[in-house]
Amino acid sequence: MVRHTATSVVTIERFIIEQERQFPEATGELSGILYDIALAAKMIANKVRSAGLADILGAQGTDNVQGEAQQKLDVLSNEIIVKAMDHGGRLCAMASEEEPDIIPIPEGFRCGKYVLLFDPLDGSSNIDVNVPVGTIFSVMRKITNGRHGTLEDMLQPGRRQVAAGYVIYGSSTMLVYTTGQGAHGFTLDPSIGEFLLSHPDIKIPNTGKFLSVNDSYEQHWSDEVKTLMRHYRGLEGGSKPLSVRYVGSLVADFHRNLLAGGVFAYPAHAKSPKGKLRLLYEANPLAFIVEQAGGCASTGHCRILDVQPEELHERTPLYIGSKHEVELANDILAGNV
Numbered sequence: 001m002v003r004h005t006a007t008s009v010v011t012i013e014r015f016i017i018e019q020e021r022q023f024p025e026a027t028g029e030l031s032g033i034l035y036d037i038a039l040a041a042k043m044i045a046n047k048v049r050s051a052g053l054a055d056i057l058g059a060q061g062t063d064n065v066q067g068e069a070q071q072k073l074d075v076l077s078n079e080i081i082v083k084a085m086d087h088g089g090r091l092c093a094m095a096s097e098e099e100p101d102i103i104p105i106p107e108g109f110r111c112g113k114y115v116l117l118f119d120p121l122d123g124s125s126n127i128d129v130n131v132p133v134g135t136i137f138s139v140m141r142k143i144t145n146g147r148h149g150t151l152e153d154m155l156q157p158g159r160r161q162v163a164a165g166y167v168i169y170g171s172s173t174m175l176v177y178t179t180g181q182g183a184h185g186f187t188l189d190p191s192i193g194e195f196l197l198s199h200p201d202i203k204i205p206n207t208g209k210f211l212s213v214n215d216s217y218e219q220h221w222s223d224e225v226k227t228l229m230r231h232y233r234g235l236e237g238g239s240k241p242l243s244v245r246y247v248g249s250l251v252a253d254f255h256r257n258l259l260a261g262g263v264f265a266y267p268a269h270a271k272s273p274k275g276k277l278r279l280l281y282e283a284n285p286l287a288f289i290v291e292q293a294g295g296c297a298s299t300g301h302c303r304i305l306d307v308q309p310e311e312l313h314e315r316t317p318l319y320i321g322s323k324h325e326v327e328l329a330n331d332i333l334a335g336n337v
């Protein structure tokens, strides 16, 4: 990998090109997908930034000052991504958390050799209270013959991802991605409209500081999950308690723990036996990133990246973050502690 000094200014485009150069056989298609995602992210960031004005300019379901109907931001973000990606000739199909079925590439456009899976605006219920939200994406290589991508191309285990990433729309907008050569973070400089390399080769601390979990579900947790949480809180097992931080916006909770060390947990519980989060749009891409950063992601029983998906909108329990805390989850949920 090309080394950059603390003072070099490296745009995301230049970084992607430098990474691609490591592979002389690369056609540039994957790089093209990443540029298009970065462009879509800038467009969404722009909409998210003015979301607080929606009430002034016209709320959802009403017309704005131009007389156009207002759209919910998650629906709008979905459209932005689809429109930024469907004509580039690199994808053969897409799937979104917002849409029930596969999104085909429109007739008349070239189909490429990749599929894109995404959650256009995760945590969008937080928009009204000005809490960070995010976009999460995953890229897989097409495995079927034929021009268009199929469900089979989407339902591959996460270890086959060729790229994955997320964008966090927070106090600044950041894009973090991996193509399997480390996890790298870029911060949007709004004055020039460019993502600049700010967090090269992110490494998550082996032992965490933070615990992110919605513990109002405690009454529905299994005894093993309750024991695990007691360990995390230092009430059992003798370790130092983790500090609880729960935004309720997966990208924000994950991002903090990735940089500072910690574990995000969304356990299965009696009312939601597979948890809440989606394997293909949320767990897999974040698992690829966390592993590249030296952390782990587990269902509590097996590595997230090894799960064979059965359906597009499948949910999974998720324990993700620092190695020590995720391994503790595996041990306690297996009854080994």
Ligand code: AHM
Pocket (backbone or CB within 6 Å): 097, 119, 121, 122, 123, 124, 125, 214, 248, 249, 250, 251, 276
């Ligand atoms: P969404 O995809 O409908 O936005 O839901 C996912 C969000 C995550 O961002 C967050 O971690 C989780 O839901 C919070 O769920 P809960 O309110 O059950 O704790």
Ligand code: MG
Pocket (backbone or CB within 6 Å): 097, 119, 121, 122, 123, 282
């Ligand atoms: Mg989501």
